[in-house]
Amino acid sequence: MFILFSALGVVLVAQHLYFYCHVDNKRSSVVSVDEEPWSPPEILVAVDLVILTLRASAFHVLLIKRGIEPFAGCEALPGGFLNNAGEDILAAALRELREEADLDGTRLHIEQLGAYGAPGRDPRGRVLSIAYLAVAPGLPQPVAGTDASSAEWRPVGHVLSGKVNLAFDHRQIVEDAVERARTKLEHTPLATAFCGEKFTIAELMRVYEAVWDVELDLRNFYRKVQSVPNFIEPVGTDRRPAKGRPARVFRAGSAVTLHPPLVRPESSTGTGEKR
Amino acid sequence: MFILFSALGVVLVAQHLYFYCHVDNKRSSVVSVDEEPWSPPEILVAVDLVILTLRASAFHVLLIKRGIEPFAGCEALPGGFLNNAGEDILAAALRELREEADLDGTRLHIEQLGAYGAPGRDPRGRVLSIAYLAVAPGLPQPVAGTDASSAEWRPVGHVLSGKVNLAFDHRQIVEDAVERARTKLEHTPLATAFCGEKFTIAELMRVYEAVWDVELDLRNFYRKVQSVPNFIEPVGTDRRPAKGRPARVFRAGSAVTLHPPLVRPESSTGTGEKR
């Protein structure tokens, strides 16, 4: 009697929790959803890229003007669907990076930002988009694009101000990417990815200033940045086209995290309340 | 057992081969993919959950014993496929959280960790998995599981030591989740999610000690934690079952980021050198 009631209880609970197949599943007492003889939906998968860079010491993101519906006329992140069912998502991101921005992803910082999959985010149907964050050193041309591209660098501040019409949920994605970059600047050497292979400390500081949107004291930055083990290392000698005294040149060191971190000034995050 | 290990090895090898085959692709389209008259592949989408908690002041993760192939006998993260093409991925994560751990996601911290989509990560076919990180306060029972569940809390240190056989790429996912949690402890109030609604400062410190795997000085922790604006706020009065002097009770404050951050001691992150 007791056992009967128990079993009944289990079934009822299971049904309530959508384990409809539980009763049929006699194979084992171990249940997980993968085992159910029910066929899950197949969904379109895309990748989107948030490519960040510094141009003239200002923080920019690459956007593309859409020519067709949906969101024709809006700007959007570069991206596209997976090529085939066997293509790795990172590989797809690297492919798009080359196709739409003519950038070589193997020489860039690129990391996954996250998956955006709200139903209805794409009016054409269910599309799950994996967003990637790429950081490129400042480049001379607008975009050495492959196509007669409508790709353009846009100031991040302007894009986030809401004055730019972004397609899909791309504004949210850009926001998340910028916040990720701002945070990673604090305790990873991500800032070096905005510079070329070699850079001066002043250039590095301009990255922090642009991304965090703050002003820093170069003289204190000097010591701070050089006191973090393996953050940057001096590379040979000076010699730089400059107007003043030539600066020492550095390259990224071996550190993957910064100890101690470079903490960004309070103003930037804007979280705290009273004080 | 031997057979199991062999099969696993084959799968892993196959995974690598598959990956390399698809890294270099030959498509070189000019226009954005959305505009092409070509039909992108549809892919299975799953969610996986890394549920972290403290049990007896030790850091634990919830794992499930798999009863069937692939990876029968291995432990795995709770998770499952999307229910239908219209289900939001976060909703699916919350549903799995309830189904497999009987936890109410609306009262928990839950955030997306990322997408895991290497071709071959699931031997049954192409499956893209969106991993979520959930943090639960310590719970009395092993798991108030819904089914006659094989879900069990495992010490994180033991799981990451490599002695536990995890299915698919779940070991990587757990590693990423733990690193995410460790980092977020530094500059978000995530630690409070490991505690109940109300907690003492000593309890909060035990979260930091367990997750970071360090020892802290409670007396210094006191001042440190109370000096961060809006991190925690005193809630009414004392009264706690205790052996010594009753502690003051706090709850999470309004801060979403900690200024200044609680920087974890160097030892925890590793050397700071590249691997």
Next chain:
DNA sequence: CAAATAGTGTCTGTTAGACACTATGGC
């Protein structure tokens, strides 16, 4: 009272930030 946990005070060495000052280039 002792044991146990909670919480404060205080000292010391290090650090962040401000900024005076020196260095090295082009003109």
Next chain:
DNA sequence: GCCATAGTGTCTAACAGACACTATTTG
């Protein structure tokens, strides 16, 4: 020489970490 940028020295207030000491409970 002047201007511009690079880089160092130094002072001060704040802070982290160590730890002696006080406080409040139970038994």
